[in-house]
Amino acid sequence: MSEEVICPWCLTEITWDPEFGPEKHCPHCGNELSSYRTVELGGDAGEETDEEEQDNPGQWQEDEEEDYESDGHDLGHKRWLAEGEGYRNADRSSLALENTLQRITDEQDEVPECPACREFMLEAGIQSIGGEQYKPTVSPVLGQPALPAPLELVWYVCPSCFHTSSTLSPSNRQLLLKRLAKPE
Structure with a gap:
């Protein structure tokens, strides 16, 4: 018998295969089904959680910090946590940073997601490759x-984890598709 769960993000029913076990990510929207982002609803479970939180109100902060450390990624989000509090540090520089990042991504033609942390990436520049550096097949x-x-590559950098990635420039994409679609 398989267990049925509803994804809290896209509200799609997910049926787990007993042979493979529960899904860690929703197969429809890709969001995590566990960890600190998932809210589980239940009759008695919610009451127990409330009692536990009343006994130790700072426990949720410790749990959140463990989640950051246990996944092996320093996504830069810890720098936003104020010491001893679970709220974001809302000083002027962090608000200015977020505002600037938003304005930059609004002006970009493409805004890819970082493959490492899923934050939006900033266009860093264009690299031309030719001569001895590139020998086409x-x-x-x-x-x-x-x-x-x-050929030209457009480079992107993630402002959160500083991962970089590149993609073909729009003109090189069109050239590639045109050459691949060439009739025989």
Whole structure:
């Protein structure tokens, strides 16, 4: 018999396969189904949690800190936690930082998510690759390189975990698709 759960994020019913066990992420929206972000509703469980919180009101902060440390990622979010409190540090510099990041991403043509922490990434620049740095492969099927030199990559940086990633520039994407769609 399989256990049925409703994702708290997209409200989709998830049926667990008893052979593989419970899902850690929703297969529909990709959000976590456990950890500190999930709220579990239940009749008696909620009352026990309230009693536990009344006995030790600072326990939730310790649990939250353990979640940060246990996942192995320093996502930069600890710097926002005030000492001894569970609230974000709302000083002027952090508010200015968030405002600036929002304005920058609003102006970008594309705003990819960081593959490491899922924050929005900032466009850092364009890198041209050609000459001795790049030797295109000539495909026998195409009879020419799929991406000739020089090519351009758009670089992105995550303002939270500082992960970088790149993607082909829009003009190189169109060229690649045009060459791949070339009729034989």
